[in-house]
Amino acid sequence: GENVEQHPSTLSVQEGDSAVIKCTYSDSASNYFPWYKQELGKRPQLIIDIRSNVGEKKDQRIAVTLNKTAKHFSLHITETQPEDSAVYFCAASDYGGSQGNLIFGKGTKLSVKP
Amino acid sequence: KAGVTQTPRYLIKTRGQQVTLSCSPISGHRSVSWYQQTPGQGLQFLFEYFSETQRNKGNFPGRFSGRQFSNSRSEMNVSTLELGDSALYLCASSSSGGASGELFFGEGSRLTVL
Numbered sequence: 001g002e003n004v005e006q007h008p009s010t011l012s013v014q015e016g017d018s019a020v021i022k023c024t025y026s027d028s029a030s031n032y033f034p035w036y037k038q039e040l041g042k043r044p045q046l047i048i049d050i051r052s053n054v055g056e057k058k059d060q061r062i063a064v065t066l067n068k069t070a071k072h073f074s075l076h077i078t079e080t081q082p083e084d085s086a087v088y089f090c091a092a093s094d095y096g097g098s099q100g101n102l103i104f105g106k107g108t109k110l111s112v113k114p
Numbered sequence: 115k116a117g118v119t120q121t122p123r124y125l126i127k128t129r130g131q132q133v134t135l136s137c138s139p140i141s142g143h144r145s146v147s148w149y150q151q152t153p154g155q156g157l158q159f160l161f162e163y164f165s166e167t168q169r170n171k172g173n174f175p176g177r178f179s180g181r182q183f184s185n186s187r188s189e190m191n192v193s194t195l196e197l198g199d200s201a202l203y204l205c206a207s208s209s210s211g212g213a214s215g216e217l218f219f220g221e222g223s224r225l226t227v228l
Binding site (some may be wrong): 103104107 | 147148154156157162169171173213216217219220221222
């Protein structure tokens, strides 16, 4: 089955710096890659997603890149702010394939220091 | 539009007991997925129900079961509780399934097994 590895597990940056979180997946059939943000004590919420027919997607300060050949995708946050502090989860799925469910990485705790 | 509602929010059980958790999805959503969240393990997929049918199942023992009713509300049951079952149980609803679109999570049911 699908396996998603996420690195690093913790990341600390200064306000204004960039943050990058990387994930690798094992199932080459996976074609949908969302990122969820979970603030302390809150529920996870989708912040951005990308499908396998696209190599990069941006939404204001966040962007996601996908390399299907290498089977990895990354989340990039620019000009980080204290409110970006949270746990970020990547996920992968092969909609319509053998699994059809989301498999999450173990999360990255991002701390943005003012 | 009301969000995903989970009950109870907190519960304490002892080893060997069983527990039933409930999830009411967003109106119109036919897919309900369940995840177990523990520190360091991220979000582990339990199962997904779509129109009252279990569509996918994760790698959890048979003590974990679920069902979905005709109004899309879902329940999950854990029998013969073990200490390791202590976790935050999150349910998430979506219109077509998390493998292809956004999951909307509830606030979770925090289970403590003593």
